[in-house]
Amino acid sequence: MNTKNREDRNMKQAVLCVRNVVKRFPGTIALRGVSFDLQEREILALVGENGAGKSTLMKILSGIYPYRDYEGSILLGETECHFSSPAASEAAGIAMIYQELNLELDLTVAENIVLGHYPKTKTGRIDWQKVRADASAMLYEVGLNLNVDMTVRNLSPSMQQLVSIARALYRKPKVLILDEPTSVLTEREADNLMQIIRTLRDKGISCIYISHKLDEIFALCDRTVVFRDGIKISEFSKQDGYDSARVIEDMIGRRLVSMYPERRVQMGEEVLRAEHFQVPHPFSYGKNIVEDVSFTLHKGEILGLAGLVGAGRSELVSAIFGAMPKKCGKLYLDGKPVEITNPEQAIACGLGFLSEDRKKNGFVWSMNIRENMTLVTLRTLVRKVFIDRKKESRLADSYFRKLQVKAPGTETPITSLSGGNQQKVILAKWLMSDIKILMLDEPTRGIDVGTKAEIYKLMQELTDGGISIMMISSEMPELLAMCDRIEVLGKGVIQAEFSRGEADEIRLLQAASCT
Amino acid sequence: MTQDKKTRINFSDWFLRRPESGIVLILILFVAFATCVNPSFLSYKNVINILRASGFTLISVVGMALILITGGLDLAIGSVYALGALISGIAMTSWNLPIPVAILLGLIVGLICGTLNGVMVVKAEIPPMIATLGMQYIARGAVSVLTKGVPIYPLPDAFINLEPTKLFGAVPIVIPFSILIAVIGHLILSSTVFGRSVYAIGGNQDAARISGINIARSKMIVYIVMSVLAALAGILMSSRLGSAEPSTGTGLEMKVICAAVIGGISVSGGLGTMLGASLGALFMEALTNSLTVMRISVYWQNIVFGVVLVLSVLLDQYKRQLIRRRSTREPAAEKHEHEKS
Numbered sequence: 087m088n089t090k091n092r093e094d095r096n097m098k099q100a101v102l103c104v105r106n107v108v109k110r111f112p113g114t115i116a117l118r119g120v121s122f123d124l125q126e127r128e129i130l131a132l133v134g135e136n137g138a139g140k141s142t143l144m145k146i147l148s149g150i151y152p153y154r155d156y157e158g159s160i161l162l163g164e165t166e167c168h169f170s171s172p173a174a175s176e177a178a179g180i181a182m183i184y185q186e187l188n189l190e191l192d193l194t195v196a197e198n199i200v201l202g203h204y205p206k207t208k209t210g211r212i213d214w215q216k217v218r219a220d221a222s223a224m225l226y227e228v229g230l231n232l233n234v235d236m237t238v239r240n241l242s243p244s245m246q247q248l249v250s251i252a253r254a255l256y257r258k259p260k261v262l263i264l265d266e267p268t269s270v271l272t273e274r275e276a277d278n279l280m281q282i283i284r285t286l287r288d289k290g291i292s293c294i295y296i297s298h299k300l301d302e303i304f305a306l307c308d309r310t311v312v313f314r315d316g317i318k319i320s321e322f323s324k325q326d327g328y329d330s331a332r333v334i335e336d337m338i339g340r341r342l343v344s345m346y347p348e349r350r351v352q353m354g355e356e357v358l359r360a361e362h363f364q365v366p367h368p369f370s371y372g373k374n375i376v377e378d379v380s381f382t383l384h385k386g387e388i389l390g391l392a393g394l395v396g397a398g399r400s401e402l403v404s405a406i407f408g409a410m411p412k413k414c415g416k417l418y419l420d421g422k423p424v425e426i427t428n429p430e431q432a433i434a435c436g437l438g439f440l441s442e443d444r445k446k447n448g449f450v451w452s453m454n455i456r457e458n459m460t461l462v463t464l465r466t467l468v469r470k471v472f473i474d475r476k477k478e479s480r481l482a483d484s485y486f487r488k489l490q491v492k493a494p495g496t497e498t499p500i501t502s503l504s505g506g507n508q509q510k511v512i513l514a515k516w517l518m519s520d521i522k523i524l525m526l527d528e529p530t531r532g533i534d535v536g537t538k539a540e541i542y543k544l545m546q547e548l549t550d551g552g553i554s555i556m557m558i559s560s561e562m563p564e565l566l567a568m569c570d571r572i573e574v575l576g577k578g579v580i581q582a583e584f585s586r587g588e589a590d591e592i593r594l595l596q597a598a599s600c601t
Numbered sequence: 602m603t604q605d606k607k608t609r610i611n612f613s614d615w616f617l618r619r620p621e622s623g624i625v626l627i628l629i630l631f632v633a634f635a636t637c638v639n640p641s642f643l644s645y646k647n648v649i650n651i652l653r654a655s656g657f658t659l660i661s662v663v664g665m666a667l668i669l670i671t672g673g674l675d676l677a678i679g680s681v682y683a684l685g686a687l688i689s690g691i692a693m694t695s696w697n698l699p700i701p702v703a704i705l706l707g708l709i710v711g712l713i714c715g716t717l718n719g720v721m722v723v724k725a726e727i728p729p730m731i732a733t734l735g736m737q738y739i740a741r742g743a744v745s746v747l748t749k750g751v752p753i754y755p756l757p758d759a760f761i762n763l764e765p766t767k768l769f770g771a772v773p774i775v776i777p778f779s780i781l782i783a784v785i786g787h788l789i790l791s792s793t794v795f796g797r798s799v800y801a802i803g804g805n806q807d808a809a810r811i812s813g814i815n816i817a818r819s820k821m822i823v824y825i826v827m828s829v830l831a832a833l834a835g836i837l838m839s840s841r842l843g844s845a846e847p848s849t850g851t852g853l854e855m856k857v858i859c860a861a862v863i864g865g866i867s868v869s870g871g872l873g874t875m876l877g878a879s880l881g882a883l884f885m886e887a888l889t890n891s892l893t894v895m896r897i898s899v900y901w902q903n904i905v906f907g908v909v910l911v912l913s914v915l916l917d918q919y920k921r922q923l924i925r926r927r928s929t930r931e932p933a934a935e936k937h938e939h940e941k942s
Binding site: 407428429432446447449452471473 | 618803804808809814871
């Protein structure tokens, strides 16, 4: 950024250089020429909104996208790297700690640490004594005092996290990459982890730290690089002092212009009230991802749910819909208590749920557009015993035209559609059924700008018709433009509530990152 | 676009869109080949023979098609086939029950086995392969315990005369009966809400669940239907053989799965039609028949079956690859269009 910084860089030696890396996917470019250096004894933070290209870059560094799959070059020290696989990247000295722990849960701590690099005796058998000794030494490095013969499954998430760091250290890495390492940790555990990372840095291991939690980053990282839309926007250094507002500004960047319909609010009476929802964490046992959340939804209202990845927004909505188990929580529809334990009941109550991951639980890939559209409403199309095919086709056709799905016809397989059109088909599935409340989880993720605008317009029309909408989104501008009220989730509770006009991106992000 | 090109596109469309396209091609080629080698292959008598033999497989294939399309599997059917036949045989001979009651009893045994399979798969969430493998041993074991290896013999004449009954004095009853079951199976699969649920569960269970489909119930039903049909086929076979054999139905599950897969049913679920599966059953018997007529030994026949099975799956994968290639190409083209407009 400034001269002082540049001098610094010259003084210290770069361990890892990323030079003009471009990564293309069919239809989009994830990285548009990214360059940055990682210096010796440095903790570098990478920040950016979802889809900014951080994960893609990490996948390149860790060899998941092999050499020649991208353009540009990666230098480790002086040598240029041509990783053909994650193993090659690991052998070169890049160790990666993933957001979702990838330990072998049924092996012991020691085995997990040395996995793939078992020390052998002269006769070629595994030297178990050395395995245990090595594992203990690694655990000491991360400050964990633990019996190495314990099964990893029995450890707490934070201990598992430390074991996976010990495992990475065993490979003697030059560079350690941590992707959202604190997402499953409590605050104290996170503090402990950061202390360990500092110790590692002082021992000569450079770290790349990816996180959405700006408070952590500002406390820990020597330098912060901001990504947006596949390019490096700016970098900040700790010496110059971090300015949270500026970092956030750079993360968010440009505003989308006039994509949104003019929001006419005709809020009616309360249609849904959720009280004290508590939802267990889907991956880490004994932890709750949603601790205690209560909110209300009114007729014709669009309620936004903001928060970071892992804040529990999707889980909250899934639990309301009965797609995920909840620990406790009461639900009232039109003031009357209802018990929803599975999606079938939710649909009967007039709820609809557009899930976050289209491929995972949005559409049925083996079916065509018509079959996917009528999945929810099929029961109403039965004449005597059999499905009334003419009626089904007519219904599917009317929504196909109404939502302007771009495809040859309703008999086209859904897999041959683009993401936006697939989303329209899934939306049609819910619109056909008699819904009063529609829950949209990231409705515009991975969708081109034109279709996005169409979806916003549709949302406006739906609320005009008296339907209430809950929308989860990680795109702040979208939330700000569409929602009448925004609840910000963080650490399993509602951190803040903003009504229309009260919120701006900085306030939202500050609330979400609990700073 | 020329007319020629258009018809070619339609053919490839048909080939890609219809799950039974592979088996139809295979069957046509095979019948042509078999008729060339042995002109009497298509004689009335031989065709009836083939249809009669396929009838027994066909009844089980109807159930297996449903299970495979949900993404499940049933390895117990060979044993349930034997157990159903055995129970109704014992009911007829030792307990002197009327034949319809005895048959019903055999079917109830099938129902119980199917229910147990369903409970293991749905409630206990045991992988279908393991759960039904367990049931395979249990049912086969029950057969051994009950018979100590000795066939139930002789069965009442009225029962033995059941299977050879001929419709219109020419068509053995098992042919129209099995076709009737296949047609009912086809209607259920293609035109009812339940059938659509079966496809949805196999295609994407999570999406099906969110769409309000009762997965547990649907899966339960397919396992029960399968076992009842297997027991039914076993009972019919015992009528044909004149005795309830303890070793009958050994290896049936593999034959039936093979027929279904050759018929275009995807073992990973979500794809396939009853027509395809039925043609698969027909093809298996036609192949056995022609190989036997050609005096190729049973040992060689197994090799042929293995090769055909692998080839048909290869064809299926090739089809999927084509579909995938299409689906990655089309959105790009569409996006381009979008940009232009």
